[in-house]
C-alpha cells in the first residue's frame with residue numbers, strides 16, 4: 001500500500017518540529033515533502049542573536065543537516081516558496097514550476113518582520129532582524145560603518161542592539177514608550193534593565209516616534225516627530241512581527257491575524273493544518289517557540305491518528321538573551337486592581353523579584369538579576385498553584401542566586417527547558433544513565449539548553465543537586481572566548497605563554513581561529529592578553545582595540561567626543577583651569593562638566609579637533625575611555641578636614657601617578673578617604689583606601705554601578721609605601737587572572753576573596769613577583785596623545801578622514 005503524502009510549507013522551527021514528531025511516532029506513515037523559501041536547511045532562528053553577538057557561529061545553528069533530510073527520505077525544496085494551493089486537487093505549486101500532491105498539508109510559514117511604512121524605509125541600510133541574511137548584512141555593515149539605530153526596545157531590538165555593540169558599532173535604541181520591553185516588564189524591572197544596558201554602552205532615545213528615514217540611496221539618519229534627528233549608517237527595525245498568511249488567504253483558508261486553527265491545529269479546509277507563528281489559536285498568535293512545540297506535539301499525534309488531548313493555549317514566558325543581563329517574565333506582570341504582588345528587591349546585588357497573585361493563585365511574575373528560579377515560578381503559574389509558605393520561601397526567601405532552593409521544590413515532571421520541553425525528570429535520568437557531569441553533556445543528550453540557553457543555570461543546579469561535590473561548576477562554565485574558537489581565556493593565555501606569540505593575527509592563525517579575521521569580541525581580548533603576558537615585546541594592535549581606545553576619547557551620542565584631562569587625585573591648578581577654559585572656548589565645546597570621579601569633562605569635541613585640543617590643554621590623558629586606571633578620587637584629608645587621620649590627597653596622587661596608563665581587563669576606579677566617613681566613596685571602588693589611626697585599610701572589588709557592590713576588606717597596612725605595594729600586586733593579579741571585559745567586582749566573586757588575599761597579602765614572595773611584573777608593564781607606558789602627535793599617519797587615518 002502506498003504511503004500517504006505529507007507536505008510541509010515552511011522549513012522553519014515549528015514546521016520541522018512537527019515532522020520530527022511524526023517520524024518518531026510512525027516512521028512509515030508518510031512520504032514527506034518540505035518547501036522552504038530560505039536557501040538553508042532548518043536552523044535555530046533563536047540563536048541568530050547569539051551569532052550576531054559573536055557567541056555562536058552560523059555553522060553551529062543548523063538544527064537539521066542536509067544529511068538528516070536525506071536519511072529520512074524527505075523531499076526537500078529549499079529556496080522555493082509555495083505560491084498556490086489547489087485545495088480541491090490537494091496539490092501545492094511552488095516557484096520554479098514544482099508541484100506536489102498532499103493528503104495532509106501543514107502550513108508553517110511563520111512571520112514577516114513588521115516594517116514601519118516610513119518615507120525612506122526602502123533605502124539601503126534599512127533592514128529587519130529575522131533571518132541569516134539580515135544577520136550577515138549587519139555583520140558586513142559593521143566592518144564598514146559605525147553608527148547603528150535600532151527602532152524598537154522589545155526583545156528583538158535589545159538583542160540586536162547588544163549584537164551590534166559587540167560588532168563595534170555605536171548603537172542607539174529608539175523606543176516609542178518610556179519603558180523598555182513594556183510587553184514583558186513592569187516599570188521597575190524595565191528601569192533596572194535600562195540602567196544595566198546603558199552601563200554596557202547602549203544608548204536610548206525614549207518616547208520617540210520616527211517620522212522619516214534620511215539619506216540618498218543609503219540611509220544616513222532618522223528624523224523624529226519632535227523635530228530632532230540623529231545620524232545612522234544602519235537602521236534595524238524591530239517593532240514586531242506579522243504572521244505570514246498570504247498563501248492561506250489566497251487559497252480560501254480562514255484567516256484573522258493568523259491562520260485560524262482549532263484545538264487540533266486544523267484549519268476549516270479538510271487536510272490543511274497550521275502551526276507556529278503563522279497560526280492563530282483561540283485569538284492568540286504566539287511569537288515564541290515553546291507554544292509552537294506544544295502545538296506541534298498535538299498536531300503530530302493527530303497526523304499519526306493517535307489519541308491526543310486538545311491544545312488549549314499556552315502560558316508564555318520570555319527571557320532576554322543579552323549576556324550579563326538576566327531578565328525573565330511570565331504570565332501577568334503589571335499590578336492591577338484584582339492582583340496582589342509579592343516583591344523583593346536587593347539593590348546591592350541588582351536583584352528584583354515580583355510575583356503576582358489573583359486571590360491566592362500565582363498568575364505571573366518578573367525576575368531581574370537572578371533568574372535561577374524562573375522554571376519553578378513558571379511551573380507554579382502554569383499549574384495555577386496556590387501560594388504557600390514553602391513556595392514563598394523558595395521564590396522570595398534568599399536572593400543569593402544558584403537556584404538551589406527552587407530546584408529541590410521542583411517535581412520530576414516540572415519543565416526545565418521551555419524551548420525544548422525537557423523536564424527535570426528527563427534530565428535526572430540522563431545524568432544517571434549516562435554519567436553526565438556537565439551542562440554541555442546534558443545539552444547534547446537531552447537538548448535542554450540547546451536553544452535560547454536560558455535554562456542552563458537551572459541545569460547546572462540540577463547537576464549540583466544530583467552530584468553534590470562531584471559536580472564541577474568550572475567544567476560547566478567552560479566558555480570559549482567567542483564563537484571564533486573553542487578555546488577558553490585560560491587556554492589562550494597559556495598558549496600565548498607557551499608558544500611565544502606576540503601578534504593578534506599570528507595568535508588567531510596558530511590557534512586555528514575559525515574566522516581568520518576574528519571578531520570585535522576576541523580581537524581586543526587577544527590584544528590585551530598578548531600585552532599582559534609580553535609587555536614591551538608584543539605588538540599593540542590598535543585596530544584590535546575598541547573604538548574609544550583607538551581614538552583615546554569617548555564617543556558621544558551625537559558623534560562628537562569627550563575630552564577628560566588627567567587631574568591626579570582630583571587636584572588641579574589655576575593654570576590648568578585657564579588652559580581648559582581657553583580650549584573649551586576655542587573649540588566650541590558644548591558643555592564643561594565636573595565628573596563623579598572629580599575630573600573636568602569637555603563634552604562635544606569634534607573628532608578632527610581632538611589632537612589640537614589635547615595639545616592646547618597640555619595635560620596628560622585621563623584615560624576616561626580606557627580599560628585601565630580611570631581615576632583616583634580623594635577626600636580633602638588631614639590637611640584640611642578636622643576628622644582626617646591621613647594625607648588622602650597625597651596618597652591618591654601617588655597611586656594615580658604610579659599606575660596611570662596600565663591596561664587592565666576592564667576599567668578600574670580607585671579612591672582614598674582619610675577617615676571611615678569615606679567622603680571619597682572608597683567602599684564602592686575597584687580598590688578603595690581608608691585612612692585609620694596608625695595606617696590604612698584597603699578594600700577591593702567594590703562597584704558603584706548597576707550591580708552595586710560594597711568592597712571587601714583586604715588588609716590593613718601602616719605606610720603609604722605598603723599601600724602602593726598592595727595596590728600594585730592586586731592590580732597585577734587582576735590583570736593576570738580576569739577575563740577581558742570582567743570588572744573586579746565579578747572577578748572577585750568568581751575567584752573568591754581568599755585567593756586574592758593569599759596571592760597579594762599573605763604570600764610575600766608571590767607579591768614581590770607580581771610587583772616585578774606590574775613594573776615591567778608600567779615601563780612601556782607613554783601618554784597616548786603625545787605618541788599620536790608625533791605620528792602624522794595615525795593623525796590622518798584616525799582623526800582627519802570623514803568616517804568615524
Ligand SMILES: Cc1cc2nc3c(=O)[nH]c(=O)nc-3n(C[C@H](O)[C@H](O)[C@H](O)COP(=O)(O)OP(=O)(O)OC[C@H]3O[C@@H](n4cnc5c(N)ncnc54)[C@H](O)[C@@H]3O)c2cc1C
Pocket residue numbers: 009010011012013014015035036037038045046047048049080081082083108109110111129130131156244247275276277278286287288289290292319321452
Ligand atoms: C533574532 C531572533 C531571536 C529570537 N529569540 C527567541 C527566543 O529566545 N525564544 C523564543 O521562544 N523565540 C525567539 N524568537 C522567535 C522564534 O524564533 C520564532 O517564534 C520561531 O522561529 C517561529 O517559527 P516558525 O517555524 O513558526 O516560523 P519561521 O521560523 O519564520 O519559519 C517559517 C519559514 O517558512 C518560510 N516560508 C514562508 N512562506 C513560505 C512559503 N510560501 N513557501 C515556503 N516557505 C515559506 C519562511 O521563509 C521561513 O523560513 C526569536 C526570533 C528572532 C528573529
Ligand SMILES: NC(=O)c1ccc[n+]([C@@H]2O[C@H](COP(=O)([O-])OP(=O)(O)OC[C@H]3O[C@@H](n4cnc5c(N)ncnc54)[C@H](O)[C@@H]3O)[C@@H](O)[C@H]2O)c1
Pocket residue numbers: 116151152153154155156157159174175176177180181182183208209210238239240241286287288318319320321
Ligand atoms: N528572547 C526572546 O524570547 C526573543 C528574542 C527576540 C525575538 N523574540 C520574538 O520575536 C518577535 C519579534 O520581536 P520584537 O521585539 O520585534 O516584537 P515585540 O512586539 O515584542 O516588540 C516590539 C517593540 O517595538 C516597540 N515599537 C513599536 N512601534 C515602534 C515605533 N514606531 N518606534 C519605536 N518602537 C516601537 C514596541 O513598543 C515593542 O516594545 C516576538 O514574537 C518576540 O517574542 C523573542
Ligand code: SF4
Pocket residue numbers: 635636637638641642643644645648673674675676677678679680
Ligand atoms: S573622609 Fe573623613 S577626612 Fe576625608 S573629608 Fe570625609 S570626614 Fe574628612
Ligand code: FES
Pocket residue numbers: 416417418419420448449450451452453454455456
Ligand atoms: S529554555 Fe531555551 S534552551 Fe532551554
